[in-house]
Amino acid sequence: MDQGGAKLQDDLGKVRTFARLICVDDESAAALLERALKEAIQLAEQGMVIDVAVRMLALMCSDPSLQAPKIVAFEPAARHGHDALVAGIRALPLPQRRALVLLDVLRLSPHDAMRVLNLDRRLLESRRDAARVMLRKMLGR
Numbered sequence: 708m709d710q711g712g713a714k715l716q717d718d719l720g721k722v723r724t725f726a727r728l729i730c731v732d733d734e735s736a737a738a739l740l741e742r743a744l745k746e747a748i749q750l751a752e753q754g755m756v757i758d759v760a761v762r763m764l765a766l767m768c769s770d771p772s773l774q775a776p777k778i779v780a781f782e783p784a785a786r787h788g789h790d791a792l793v794a795g796i797r798a799l800p801l802p803q804r805r806a807l808v809l810l811d812v813l814r815l816s817p818h819d820a821m822r823v824l825n826l827d828r829r830l831l832e833s834r835r836d837a838a839r840v841m842l843r844k845m846l847g848r
Contacts, residue, residue, distance in 0.1 A: 718760035743767045764823040795845040803838035
């Protein structure tokens with residue numbers, strides 16, 4: 708696989724992970740990913756050159772389905788390991804969840820995460836830090 712293909716595969720992996728963690732369930736994540744892929748394909752067909760990961764993540768963040776607040780209960784006793792971490796992340800408030808996933812899970816640069824969320828660095832890092840504190844409490848650490 709050439710370098711461009713490898714980067715595209717990596718970008719799509721990041722987008723898939725983001726959808727899974729940002730949505731409250733796997734069905735919503737699949738639907739969000741499908742909508743973002745369709746829109747990205749339309750942009751590509753129009754000749755718009757895009758940074759795939761940043762553009763698709765931004766499309767996902769602006770998706771109307773994510774704008775309505777959703778409350779997710781976290782049951783720490785019912786989950787362990789990876790499942791507990793995913794459930795904990797999904798239970799975070801959306802602004803904090805987005806910042807945590809972009810910076811800590813996907814390891815986007817602060818510059819790219821700022822572009823995705825259209826936030827300044829101080830607010831982005833504040834949200835990520837708040838998410839870390841909440842997640843530690845949920846997971847009992």
